[in-house]
Amino acid sequence: MSKPSKLWYLSQFKLFSEMSHPEMEEMDRITVMKEYKKAQPIYLPGDPANTIYLLKKGKVRITHISDEGKEATLAILAPGDIFGELALLDEGETRNEVAEALEDCYICLVNKENFEQMLMMKPGLSLKITKFLGLRLKTIENQVQNLVFKDVPARLEELLGRLAKEFGTAHPEGTLVNIKLTHQEIGNLINASRQTVSECLGDLKQQGKIKTEGHKIVLLSQKTPSL
């Protein structure tokens, strides 16, 4: 089988980095690895929420869609991230957002019951999950603050910084943000219209803060002008 082994992928998870080998094997036992092709939905609003997902390879986008069809992207996830953890809540819940593969992905599926069982047996792991959820909470609270306190240009800069940190690679003049997003998609991430994003990106270019390379953005390292 040409896929890298599931166990290897599991070991890459921050969350499981301190797991013992027998624990890892247990994890392996209750886990199913699945492949998702680019643009393929992983779950949709209304789907039963009974699975937790561990993203191994690729990028996944989580999006809310309003009644009027407006989209708000909650997060773009990278390998090592966990999503769908709302499944840990009460029975009978359904998803209310879309999870979609932005690229070809390998994802591990964990059944809710198995996961809970494992949590029961491994208090240490449980604490890690708790901390993980707390971190997530902090992140989203931060997003609320951005929405409430900052205007579109500021939110855009903040987003570019985050993307650079998460998906950035070295570049002679700064950091290449290694992810392709349309202006519309950027707008969905910061709650702005396509046109406003276009305009603000133009401004940032003029200010010498970014430049575009093909369809990707390069964050130019700010050379504090000597004077």
Add this chain to the structure above:
Amino acid sequence: MSKPSKLWYLSQFKLFSEMSHPEMEEMDRITVMKEYKKAQPIYLPGDPANTIYLLKKGKVRITHISDEGKEATLAILAPGDIFGELALLDEGETRNEVAEALEDCYICLVNKENFEQMLMMKPGLSLKITKFLGLRLKTIENQVQNLVFKDVPARLEELLGRLAKEFGTAHPEGTLVNIKLTHQEIGNLINASRQTVSECLGDLKQQGKIKTEGHKIVLLSQKTPSL
């Protein structure tokens, strides 16, 4: 001592409702009950985050304050709620929001280390905390959606509904929202200016959806007019 016993208060917590008696006593051991007077701050931005709070009596408001002094209220908490749980995250973190007693309160303080220790020993409790955090996550995601998808009048109606559910008491014509908030405070809750709130409340009155009683709001039950 005239205060109701701490153990009694602990037993009221949803979270601990299924705890055994010895567990309760353990909880009692690591817990300190403290009284906060109306308008007294519980913690401030910059304070070290090393305590988890269990609200027993009274109401508590959690607020973010931006650099420019603009306020955004994240939540108003009622007895049985837990806050400050960000303390469970990594060491050395500090608060970045204000927690403040809206009325005279009894609050239980739990030291972070003690709490973690207890979590380690009681996997079931841990799972409950996890679910609790998940619930919190869901709530705040809902708030983000409101901010992004709805305009001020809609957010206001939604808020009134929430407050009625949380703090409402019976009233001949509908539900009395049993909490006194200024228009400014309502504005902080839904990210709107004082004036806009004032205007929208006026509109709702005209539409026969609410009326004011003293300084509190009554949500009138919608009698679907039989034409």
Add this chain to the structure above:
DNA sequence: TCCATGCTGTCAGCCAGCCGACAATTGACG
């Protein structure tokens, strides 16, 4: 009781960011 302070209602003016429109550019695919 009276005053001070804070809350409410309402208005005019303003502006960030939306929407629709359209042309220019790019990219994907045969």
Add this chain to the structure above:
DNA sequence: CGTCAATTGTCGGCTGGCTGACAGCATGGA
């Protein structure tokens, strides 16, 4: 290499909601 669809840049017009201002109202403290 050509063609079609998607993406981008850029405009004008519009509007929700903000700010500031000010005049009634409450409220509570001395």
